[in-house]
Amino acid sequence: MTPFLDALSLLLVYSAIAVYAAGFIAYTLDLARRTAPRPAPAPAKERVLAGPATMPPAPSGTGEPTTEPAPGRSKAIRVGYALTVLGWVLHVAATVLRGVAAERVPWANMFEFSLTGTALIIGTFLAVSIRGRLAFLGTAVLGLVVLLLGVATVSFYVPVVPLMPALQSGWLVIHVLVALLATAFFGLAFLVSITYLLKSRRHPEQTTRLQRLLEATPSAEDLDRLAYRLTIVGFILWTFTLIAGAIWAGRAWGRFWGWDVKEVWTFIIWVLYAAYLHAMATRGWHGRRAAWLCITGFAAVLFNFGVVNVFFTGLHSYSGL
Amino acid sequence: MPTPSSTPETDTTLADDHIDRAGESPSGPRLGVVGWLRWGWRQLTSMRTALMLLLLLALAAIPGSLIPQRSSDPNGVIQFDRNNPGWAWAVQLLQLHDVFGSVWFSAVYLLLFASLVGCLIPRIRHHAQALLAQPPATPRNLQRLPAHDRRRVDGPPEDVLRAAEKELRRQHYRLRRLDAGGERSIAAERGYLRETGNLLFHLALLAVLVVLAVGAGYRFTGQRILVEGQTFASTRIAYDSFTPGRFVTDAQIPQFTLTLDRFRVDYVEDNLNALGMPRDFDAQVTVTADGTQQSSSIRVNEPLSVAGTDIYLLGNGYAPTLTVRNPAGDVVFSDSIPFLPQDANLTSLGVVKVPDGLAKQVGMIALFYPTRATAPGGASYSSYPDLLDPVVTLDVYVGDLGLDTGVPVSVYSLDTSAMTQVAGRGTASPALELTPGTSAPLPDGLGTIELTDIPRFASLDIARDPTQAPTLVAASAAVAGLALSLFVPRRRIWVRVTAHGDQTQLEVAALARGDDPRLQSAVDALAARLETASRPPGGSHDPLP
Numbered sequence: 001m002t003p004f005l006d007a008l009s010l011l012l013v014y015s016a017i018a019v020y021a022a023g024f025i026a027y028t029l030d031l032a033r034r035t036a037p038r039p040a041p042a043p044a045k046e047r048v049l050a051g052p053a054t055m056p057p058a059p060s061g062t063g064e065p066t067t068e069p070a071p072g073r074s075k076a077i078r079v080g081y082a083l084t085v086l087g088w089v090l091h092v093a094a095t096v097l098r099g100v101a102a103e104r105v106p107w108a109n110m111f112e113f114s115l116t117g118t119a120l121i122i123g124t125f126l127a128v129s130i131r132g133r134l135a136f137l138g139t140a141v142l143g144l145v146v147l148l149l150g151v152a153t154v155s156f157y158v159p160v161v162p163l164m165p166a167l168q169s170g171w172l173v174i175h176v177l178v179a180l181l182a183t184a185f186f187g188l189a190f191l192v193s194i195t196y197l198l199k200s201r202r203h204p205e206q207t208t209r210l211q212r213l214l215e216a217t218p219s220a221e222d223l224d225r226l227a228y229r230l231t232i233v234g235f236i237l238w239t240f241t242l243i244a245g246a247i248w249a250g251r252a253w254g255r256f257w258g259w260d261v262k263e264v265w266t267f268i269i270w271v272l273y274a275a276y277l278h279a280m281a282t283r284g285w286h287g288r289r290a291a292w293l294c295i296t297g298f299a300a301v302l303f304n305f306g307v308v309n310v311f312f313t314g315l316h317s318y319s320g321l
Numbered sequence: 322m323p324t325p326s327s328t329p330e331t332d333t334t335l336a337d338d339h340i341d342r343a344g345e346s347p348s349g350p351r352l353g354v355v356g357w358l359r360w361g362w363r364q365l366t367s368m369r370t371a372l373m374l375l376l377l378l379a380l381a382a383i384p385g386s387l388i389p390q391r392s393s394d395p396n397g398v399i400q401f402d403r404n405n406p407g408w409a410w411a412v413q414l415l416q417l418h419d420v421f422g423s424v425w426f427s428a429v430y431l432l433l434f435a436s437l438v439g440c441l442i443p444r445i446r447h448h449a450q451a452l453l454a455q456p457p458a459t460p461r462n463l464q465r466l467p468a469h470d471r472r473r474v475d476g477p478p479e480d481v482l483r484a485a486e487k488e489l490r491r492q493h494y495r496l497r498r499l500d501a502g503g504e505r506s507i508a509a510e511r512g513y514l515r516e517t518g519n520l521l522f523h524l525a526l527l528a529v530l531v532v533l534a535v536g537a538g539y540r541f542t543g544q545r546i547l548v549e550g551q552t553f554a555s556t557r558i559a560y561d562s563f564t565p566g567r568f569v570t571d572a573q574i575p576q577f578t579l580t581l582d583r584f585r586v587d588y589v590e591d592n593l594n595a596l597g598m599p600r601d602f603d604a605q606v607t608v609t610a611d612g613t614q615q616s617s618s619i620r621v622n623e624p625l626s627v628a629g630t631d632i633y634l635l636g637n638g639y640a641p642t643l644t645v646r647n648p649a650g651d652v653v654f655s656d657s658i659p660f661l662p663q664d665a666n667l668t669s670l671g672v673v674k675v676p677d678g679l680a681k682q683v684g685m686i687a688l689f690y691p692t693r694a695t696a697p698g699g700a701s702y703s704s705y706p707d708l709l710d711p712v713v714t715l716d717v718y719v720g721d722l723g724l725d726t727g728v729p730v731s732v733y734s735l736d737t738s739a740m741t742q743v744a745g746r747g748t749a750s751p752a753l754e755l756t757p758g759t760s761a762p763l764p765d766g767l768g769t770i771e772l773t774d775i776p777r778f779a780s781l782d783i784a785r786d787p788t789q790a791p792t793l794v795a796a797s798a799a800v801a802g803l804a805l806s807l808f809v810p811r812r813r814i815w816v817r818v819t820a821h822g823d824q825t826q827l828e829v830a831a832l833a834r835g836d837d838p839r840l841q842s843a844v845d846a847l848a849a850r851l852e853t854a855s856r857p858p859g860g861s862h863d864p865l866p
Binding site: 060157158159161162168232240246247251253260264267282284286 | 368369371372375376378379382383385386390392393394397419542577589592594595598599600601602603620621622623624633635666782784786789792793797801803804807808832835837839
């Protein structure tokens with residue numbers, strides 16, 4: 001039974017990747033449409049100028065003239081969103097099946113961690129999309145997830161094996177799940193910060209393709225605020241991850257903090273995001289430099305996962321590779 | 322708030338901004354010693370310095386993950402030093418094997434915490450004043466505030482104000498009524514918990530540091546390897562290694578005896594992808610403490626609490642029992658020797674030292690294979706961690722074991738500098754090979770050696786850490802404070818009313834401290850509610866137009 005469910009789960013992962021890739025294309029088509037030179041640039045200009053003063057208007061979806069490309073949700077975006085939801089359903093099903101096959105939580109090795117983590121990134125993206133406009137991030141989020149999921153399936157895949165004694169603890173559920181959630185929020189904040197950096201770089205006179213592309217995104221100020229809000233949620237979750245990990249270490253290894261390689265990097269990430277929060281409140285650091293810190297923080301998260309797990313030896317050698 | 326475009330493009334270079342700032346003040350009047358101290362303190366406690374120190378702390382922690390640390394990876398330290406002799410001076414000078422206790426790392430975090438204290442003291446004073454103070458008076462131009470709403474409502478101004486008071490009080494605002502020349506208004510403020518939470522978070526971090534610094538003196542850990550059947554009585558000398566804090570006395574070492582009755586390992590046998598992976602380790606022990614005896618078991622995630630300490634299962638392996646007899650057949654040596662596991666299938670390495678009873682001192686370097694397999698090249702390895710086809714092979718040395726020099730010698734290593742190899746790789750006679758119950762002659766007619774039994778051993782960690790509970794309390798307080806400081810909105814709301822015929826001109830405006838996504842909607846909601854409430858009873862109950 002287990003090998004069958006495992007194989008089915010893997011099949012669903014491949015399907016999810018394919019659907020995400022299609023969604024990626026849809027979102028990209030939307031971006032391409034936006035970057036195409038427009039015959040009448042005047043209305044577009046007006047729309048951008050109206051942007052920063054208030055929060056973006058609530059998505060209405062109605063009352064837009066159908067002849068002109070709608071500024072909010074184009075057909076391509078709706079297709080992209082629908083495909084993302086479909087891919088996510090497959091993705092979640094794959095994750096659940098993997099858990100059922102292994103008879104435990106599906107995040108006990110790097111493959112499963114990537115599987116669940118990317119599902120959470122998409123889930124967070126879909127959830128935040130309901131409240132605010134994140135369609136501009138569709139290409140980036142789906143691109144990132146297709147990449148991560150692809151790498152995980154090709155390089156990290158391992159068949160279902162039982163849990164080693166060190167992982168047989170209730171803390172596996174809490175500690176790793178919260179770490180996953182934190183990673184999802186940091187990941188989205190990372191993408192928003194990159195958009196912010198592109199947006200806040202001004203080429204006043206040129207109208208490059210990139211600039212036309214960025215007209216589709218919220219104002220720089222809104223992006224900055226969005227990255228901040230995503231990060232504070234991630235930061236609290238990360239703090240909790242750190243504490244839960246320390247409690248577990250105290251149970252399993254007889255000390256709650258021992259500067260193990262993974263502990264060191266968890267600490268580094270925590271300090272980097274703490275620096276980001278301080279930067280947001282410091283004159284001269286608010287804005288672009290803070291955004292760079294946010295990006296550095298997520299780079300450290302990826303390093304902690306992709307490099308520390310595989311190439312460093314420590315007590316957290318659970319990659320299963 | 323500066324616009325993003327006003328920041329210079331060199332945003333990734335952290336240092337030059339720092340230098341700029343330091344260069345600002347020397348152009349002023351000459352400073353005395355006190356002046357310089359005050360200037361230094363102000364620099365240290367600025368947010369910018371805290372930010373620099375945080376970044377420095379993150380940077381300083383990186384070497385601790387690249388170079389093996391004595392605290393977390395002692396074997397890695399030995400290996401690193403052996404492989405990189407050229408780095409010895411740098412390692413020595415910069416304490417690179419002890420990064421987290423090093424002078425430079427400590428300097429960074431102590432400066433950071435000094436900066437924190439300097440920042441917190443005035444903030445606590447300021448916040449205490451704010452907690453006692455009234456909300457500030459209503460500004461003249463309410464429409465200049467970030468959130469603003471103006472509308473006409475029914476009813477006299479006094480009624481509207483009273484309704485506003487009631488509503489704001491319900492939302493836990495602190496209120497102040499103002500009457501200035503016919504203009505009546507309410508000033509209200511809420512969200513003091515935001516700053517309280519922020520202060521709590523930082524104070525809790527300070528508490529963690531203090532608890533760890535003080536508690537380290539009261540902490541101890543001891544390691545002990547116990548072979549099945551062996552008993553160990555907890556006294557300082559009975560531990561294989563013992564690391565006490567500064568204030569730990571012998572009287573504080575817990576009194577108990579511990580017998581390892583059996584060490585049980587379950588292997589995965591029903592999953593071909595994980596064949597031989599351990600599923601469960603279970604050290605079955607008998608503990609005697611305070612005159613009572615009890616049987617229990619210690620597992621990886623389930624330490625055993627005895628006499629105020631916790632006993633953890635950290636490792637395990639095989640401890641083959643070897644018996645050596647002299648040519649006359651008398652037993653001169655018989656002991657279970659813990660072999661150190663080298664791989665997942667428990668190929669293990671052990672050292673046997675027979676100092677007395679034979680014609681010469683004998684030392685042996687032994688390899689143990691729980692399930693011996695042979696590679697195509699002829700080398701042996703273990704293919705399964707359980708005892709399916711156990712074999713011990715021994716390289717034999719004779720000469721001086723070096724035990725009489727008075728210098729402590731590790732039981733896990735053999736110094737062969739004063740010894741001659743007489744059997745094994747590189748000599749005329751092959752390595753000795755033993756299976757359970759068989760014996761083999763030692764070279765040169767020295768005697769015989771027999772593999773009597775193969776018990777397992779458990780490696781136990783006995784630890785007491787009084788800092789655990791206080792650290793957890795402080796850390797939980799930090800999380801609570803953090804959540805409050807990031808999610809509680811600190812808002813000031815002003816409501817101003819002016820009579821306008823039989824209607825009232827209502828103005829609501831708000832100001833937030835920090836990020837507040839719902840400021841405008843809070844203003845809109847309040848204004849709308851006041852408008853609804855002001856409708857005369859019995860009138861139209863229509864919703865807002």
